[in-house]
Amino acid sequence: MKRKPEEVVNLIVQKVQHLEKNADVQAVGKVVQVGDGVITVYGLEGVRTLEIISNAQGAKALVLSLEVSSVGAVILGSTDTFSSGDEVCTTGEFLTVPVGESLLGRVVNARGEPLDGFGAISATQHAPVEAPAPGILDRKSVDTPLQTGLKVIDSLVPIGRGQRELIIGDRQLGKTAIAVDTIINQAQMNAHLPDDQKVYSVYVAVGQKMSKIVNMVQKLRDLNALQYVTIVSASASDPAAYQFLAPYAGCAMGEYFRDSGQHALVIYDDLSKQAIAYREISLVLRRPPGREAFPGDIFYLHARLLERAAQMSDAKGGGSLTALPIVETQEGDLSSYIATNVISITDGQVFLETSLFHEGITPSVNVGYSVSRVGSAAQSPAIKKLSGTLRLELAQYKEMASFAKFASDVNVKTRKLLSNGEALVEMFKQAQYEPLDVAEQIVSLYYFAEHKEEALSPQKRVLHVQFIREHLRRNKKLVHALNNHKKYDDALIEKIESIIVASLKLLGEKSE
Secondary structure, eight states, X not given: OOOOHXXXXXXXXXXHHTOOOOOOOOOEEEEEEEETTEEEEEEOTTOOTTEEEXXXXXXXXXXXXXXXXXXXXXXXXXXXXXXXXXXXXXXEEEOEEEESGGGTTOEXXXXXXXXXXXXXXXXXXXXXXXXXXXXXXXXXOOOSBOOOSOHHHHHHSOOBTTOBOEEEESTTSSHHHHHHHXXXXXXXXXXXXXGGGOEEEEEEEESOOHHHXXXXXXXXXXXXXXXXXXXXXXXXXXXXXXXXXXHHHHHHHHHHHHHTTOEEEEEEETHHHHHHHHHHHHXXXXXXXXXXXXXXXXHHHHHHHHTTOEEBOGGGTSOEEEEEEEXXXXXXXXXXXXXXXXXXXXXXXXXXXXXXXXXXXXSOBOTTTOEESSGGGGSOHHHHHHTTTHHHHHHHHHHHHHHHTTOSOOOHHHHHHHHHHHHHHHHHOOOTTOOOOHHHHHHHHHHHHHOTTXXXXXXXXXXXXHHHHHHHHTOHHHHHHHHHOOSOSHHHHHHHHHHHHHHHHHHHXXXX
């Protein structure tokens, strides 16, 4: 049967109209240079920055630098997976990592791949490592405390959920110890909190020794805290690309909880090493070096990361992401490039001083240089009231102690000030892996604030406080009442006094 020309035309038009447009268009380029974990590719028209490109063997690289006729990319994985002359193509994909509760208790690398030997991670969701920070209208003011369990920080440099608080100081002063104690304290608090109030932690280890990471994981496991923690490891032996990407991967994992109306704490240990890794990559990419040979966008490297920490508004679920970045200084120099950058980005800093550490004061927090710009708004009312004058008292003690060294005799008033100051310093000392809950901190602060007139040596007062805390731990009802008391009033004072009187009476009977 012969068809009319019009029918043939109509059939062709129908076929064209219903044709599935599933053609896969890829830009193709050729590797012209390989070195130090970075490849230079000629071609790849239309490729975007931070896009993943791959070769025929499936090896991947992340585009970081766009030139007129070539692009620079960092290799994701082993550096011998690309060779000069390889053909590479665009994928249209950006780097993502698995997110969700399935990562809790696991140790992963910067790409979210497991390192702990416990099998694959069954994550159902993935999130991009680079994401825009929440806008101003999507946030609200910090209003809930994030307890570190360390008296000196929770009373004098308080941190709130959604805050960015820098931990800064020379090496081997206990910066990581503060972060780990905070993780342990939050894990202990989670055991008594409803699911929507629990804080899940993400610890990002950048440039650390693998032995240090292994020891920390084991300690968290021993203290039953690992179930609330995800550890992202980019050790000193990993490529610079992983050390650069690890903080962003950890942030994406924390954002899952923030955007789900839950709460997360992410610790970057440390951003100094991330900056050094980024400098290494930038120099190989032939970017112009600036101060201390860092590239011009080094500030943006940390700003876009830390801005993602936020307390979300109720309309956005009310979740939070708290950031505790760590920066290492040299000889206590706060004016170094990376230190000043991160100080200007964050909401305050906890400064650890070498001289205090050598005096046996741990945590070795210099209260004069440490500050929290927004945390006091979220501080527990009782702790806020009791710690109101402590910073001033410590400053007076430090100044008077320096003068008293040269005096042969001091008057009664000065001797009393020195005794109270010494007792205060002793009270703030705290061993590692022993965070205190809110009730224990309130009782300790109250005893030192309201029982100053007792003619006891500083060491005797510290022993009293330790015994009071031990006695308090046996009274779970009182602990619960102190932890949940919203006001510092006569009812709270009566409860505290009752535990102090009862415990000191018991102590007196024991000593007899």
